[in-house]
Amino acid sequence: MSPVLDQYPILYRSELRKGVADLVLRAEAIASIAKPGQFVHIKCSDELLLRRPISLCDVEDDTIRLVVESVGKGSEWLYRRKAGDLLDVLGPLGTQGFPVPDSSSKDSRPILLIGGGVGSAPLLFCAKRSSVPADAVLGFGTASAVILEREFAKTCRKMLVTTDDGSYGRAGFVTSAAAELLESGNYQAVHACGNMSMLQAVAALTEQFGLPCYLSLDERMGCGIGACLVCAVKVRGEDHEEHYTHVCRQGPVFSREEVVFE
Amino acid sequence: MSKLGVTLAGVPFKNPVLVASGTFGFGHEFSQFYDLSRLGGIMVKGLTPSRREGNRPPRIAETPLGMLNSVGLQNPGVDVFLEQELPYLRGFDTNIIANITGATPEEYAEMTEKLSDAKLDMIEINVSCPNVKQGGALFGASAEGISSVVSACRAKTSLPLIVKLSPNVTDIAEMARAAEAAGADCISLINTILGMRIDPVTRRPILGNNMGGLSGPAIKPVAVRMVYQVAQAVKLPIIGMGGIMDANDAMEFFLAGASAIAVGTANLVDPMAAVNLLEELRDILDSTGESICDIIGGVILNEAAHGVNKL
Ligand SMILES: Cc1cc2nc3c(=O)[nH]c(=O)nc-3n(C[C@H](O)[C@H](O)[C@H](O)COP(=O)(O)OP(=O)(O)OC[C@H]3O[C@@H](n4cnc5c(N)ncnc54)[C@H](O)[C@@H]3O)c2cc1C
């Protein structure tokens, strides 16, 4: 389905925690075709030239939901928007999202979602769209960084939160909590989003368990549609040769076997 | 000819709005947004003799009203272009311009020869890619370099040759004259300006390749100045580019002496940029009652442009 370029109004704006905004936009043209793992590309003020990619955290009826962490000029501008503001949005983008089981899939085994920080956001859309039960492990730096806990708890069968400093939930990295679930559960696949070192650990873990694993990658973007070739990431092709492909078009989700960690 | 029509080196263009190499791929992505036949021409992604993977990421960094890129000519190679991409592009009623880069004059010549038999309207010789060691910038930096590449290509084709000049030189007019003398039919400029950004915290350059090419509105005044200087120096038609975002930007280039313009970075920001600009340009011409040819080179210079103004 072709992406759409248009202006959409923010219907609701709230804060998940200081520095992380939760935006709900009325964007029927996007909502009607969006799939888990896809993202939108947003113009963040006239002062900044390039759009900024933000994952779809959820889609309901004619609305899309975005979770934005303020980390620099563009994301801060977006974070400060209010209900009623119009956003210039291009999307949905990405041709390869998370392949979550739908009603046509015969495999009824559950899936496991592993999120790191704001990377947890797009996994909520996976959990909601999955036709099989989803379990989730969400990792954060510290207690005050935790987001979306209640919503994952509502949607998922089992949910664990970890913090690096042990100030909330389990202490340690997501992978140790995830290993426990993988030991006992009979999962069909793992879907993950977070920083590259977390994804690398998840890839190693799922390889150990011999499970299919899908990772959403992050790279700085230009056009977002596959034309400028700036969002390069190294992958291993079917011929086992390494080459650069592009996150915005061929991704943003790649299977573990494809990704080359450097 | 219609109000918007122009002829460059004998090639008719239905309108003077082209899209710049490297910002438009081979057109597929943009055809999701509009009919590519609306464009005056398409300058395709830079081609090399064989496939290139490009530079390590990150390949992009934003700068004040601009961006740096260090893609490094990632492309499938000239043969794959001819077999797989050109037939698709030929399905549109617009001029198709191949953009080529080689490591030696011989490589440029071989590519020109291959492309010569293909259904192309023009060939653009890129002697100005700042992102690859042998990206032609070496040639583009001196009159002799430009001469050697252009004459090697000239010997291999009767297709019109565009020479794309680098702004990373002291005297742009000298480079344009060298291209003209070596048999070029048209000049395009500017390519990106070599730049660099450093992260103050990590103390490392943001681009994986350390340096990259600056494009976007930030470079527009430099581009307009260079188009003006080249227009004064040679008789060849000029395709102007560098930071063009809307029709008023384009007007600056036409007035400075460009017969056509190319939209580059703006395509990355807004996939509709080129056709939106075209419609704005049509409106401007409708309101002044002129055709585009009346505007080209029409800048009205102020007197006493040099030296101290007498009070
Ligand atoms: C496919 C995709 C989906 C994304 N989804 C979300 C999301 O749902 N919510 C969210 O808050 N963020 C998301 N991001 C990250 C977001 O795009 C960046 O945080 C944002 O572009 C930074 O822009 P800025 O102007 O605020 O920062 P800049 O001023 O450009 O940089 C500030 C800091 O952000 C880092 N940064 C810059 N670009 C990126 C990038 N593309 N990815 C990660 N870090 C970057 C820089 O290293 C720097 O430290 C996503 C990125 C991608 C590629």
Ligand SMILES: Cc1cc2nc3c(=O)[nH]c(=O)nc-3n(C[C@H](O)[C@H](O)[C@H](O)COP(=O)(O)O)c2cc1C
């Ligand atoms: C991402 C990107 C890739 C580019 N690739 C090429 C290329 O392959 N060949 C070339 O001749 N110019 C290339 N250019 C330069 C543009 O064609 C153009 O000359 C330059 O960007 C100035 O115009 P702009 O400011 O409108 O982008 C590239 C520019 C960008 C931004």
Ligand code: FES
């Ligand atoms: S951002 Fe342009 S190709 Fe991915």
